[in-house]
Amino acid sequence: MTTREECRALDEADVLAPFREDFILDDSLIYLDGNSLGPLSHSSQSRVRHALDVQWGEGLVRSWGSAGWMDQPQRLGDRVARLIGAGPGEVVVADTLTFLLAKLLGTALELRPDRSVIVTDHVNFHSDLYIAEGMARLSPRPVQVRAIDRDHLDDFLTEDVAVVMLTHVDFRTGEMLDLSGITRRVHNAGAIMIWDFAHSTGAVPLDATGADVDFAAGCTYKYVNAGPGGPGFAYVAPRWQSEIRNVLPGWLGHVAPFDFEDTFRPAPGVRQLVTSSPSVLALAALEGALDVWDRVDMNDVRRKSLALTDLFIELVEARLPGEFGLATPREHSRRGSQVALRHAEGYGMMQALAEVGVIGDFRDPDICRFGFAPLYVRFVDVFDAVERLVGVIERGEHRAERFRVRNAVT
Template identity: 45%
Template sequence: MIRDFAQTKAMFQMPQDMIYLDGNSLGPLPRATAARLNDCVTREWGEMVITGWNRAGWMAQPTGYADRIGRLIGAEPGHCVLGDTLSVKVYQALAAALDLVPERRVILTDSGNFPSDIYMAEGLIKSLDRGYELKIVDPEDVADHIDESLAVLMLTQVDYRTGRLHDMPVLTKAAHAAGAIAIWDLAHSAGAMAVDVAAGGADFAVGCTYKYLNGGPGAPAFIYVAPRHIDKCQPALSGWLGHAAPFAFEPGYRPGTGIERMRVGTPPVLQLAALDASLDIWDQVDLDQIRAVSVALTQQFIQGVEATCPMLTLASPRDPAQRGSQVSFRFEHGYAAMQACIAQGVVGDFRAPDIMRFGFTPLFIDADDVAKAVAIIAKVMKDQLWDTPAFRQKAAVT
């Protein structure tokens, strides 16, 4: 295991004069990725062409690579698969979960859940047309709304805006006691901290690989199904590659064995090659150590910003045990202020209506980076460098 994160920092290609605090939105490029992609393109695709599905093992990658992610989230071997987008995996998990409790109609989530998850739930409810109700409550009130009317608890473990951290084992236990199923979105926790879906009792879990896991823009999502459910799950998206025998070309659908049934479309081979290069780094690190350093960095950042920028208000929980690996501050002109920070070399992002969001990944961020970032943010805020028309003009991606 790698113990010195200076060693992992050298494994990433970082632009000069940039302090990158946005790995919770898009992870930076591992240096090994370009060579891995080149090999996939020129040797595998270029020389093997269609035989690469067998000779290069492309068809097996969605489960093989997923087991490497499974180690990071505490999943039993053989119960994760990669492919498609996170929204697709949310849809699959929710549809399968609802089938497991057919007599119930309430889906519970919170207002801190990522909007796309809520959109997918709304779309599924509309298409099923069976009287399902999507109940959205404040994050602090979730436990109070778990009762015997509940079919599915669907939560994102770490709030994408504030970094607020839900207690997965406690809420899952409450859901199970009420006879409900628990789905966890790990988009902002997989790779940021040790997650244990098996010990925590999760029924389903989903997540993306382009944030902390550095798979690159458009990298595939993953889905986990607990062993007790996998053979009972009926895939709502009965894709060709989820069939028990795809190349038998049968006219009707038969779900595949185990987690294979949660496959849908063709594996994204080039994206999986990029993810493979990143997972080579993740295979060598300890998530408990990452979490410990992350807590130290976020504490340092909060203390530094609060000491120098009284106009910013902490939006994240102050207690690190209740926070993921990100820190958010509220500011009325947060979008413009973030653009000014980016122009000065500190890259974070903005979430409406007023959140300035900063992510911390010990693999490539250290205490010196945090100190420099605090000094730059303080200058931007004290000198009001954000107060220009150019920084107020919103781009398509914030």
């Protein structure tokens, strides 16, 4: 079993170790929930302060032009593009993820007018399922949602399928799907592929261009570290840029917003997906987060992510044999950057663990989720987290009466 001294040595040799200094983190806390909400960086803090005090406080309305507020959706989109393997002009930052999925579903349905089915995964994140139903209801022609078992996707790729929408890394288990293989199979069936990159962006290297992805959307508050409720982003492949139509058009997707024309004339390309005014303060936080990401090599992130998740699985199985079921695939090619452990008393386990300074989270029915964000999680944190977990179980703290009733946020 890997020792604490060996973990220290791994940290000393780690090329990403200096990035921990970019974040404001309490050293007594082991934060393994960056798959839900990433921590505050110094650069986000100073970007937001500057946007508040100088751009808004002093510049007032003049800052829409002088501080570049108007250009934020594309300017920051170009920087997010690097994280997903896209090029400049292919990504915009706007809204939040669910709204962007709605827009992409709407345009995809219009691009396949003779087809009438949206295929998605029955264990997809619930917002994806709800918005697919909502967009089907809003469609001017009858559209049906088929929530299927993704392991049997090929059986459902029939001629009536207009669009397939899947989440690349499963929010519960952390299983990563085959981006290019699935996209190819969906294309062979004549359908359009929409990927949800919520748990992939900043977690695993992505190659939207190489995988021939049509459309994708993601959020920035998880591994990207842009703060609670941080903006979403949407990717549109170059071949679709002149074909898309925003089904929720607004003035900022107009080619000339300040002409105030009565008829919507879309801006070229992905910019037309912007509907309304940018959330300037949230975008300032994202800009700060991207100041960190601009210095990061995603291959380093992947190497360390796999080493951290391997180490966690190894230590849990060595120290607590038989206690948990492993919901996350062992194969590297099928693993994102989180480990999910199944336990019948999982909710109490995660609450008790938080009380001893290890933050993860719980997802129904029995999933204990641990996110390993390589920019700030150390090997020694993994070791200490497992030791604290052993302590919780030995002392029976997860069975405490106060954990019988669940909090609203788990």
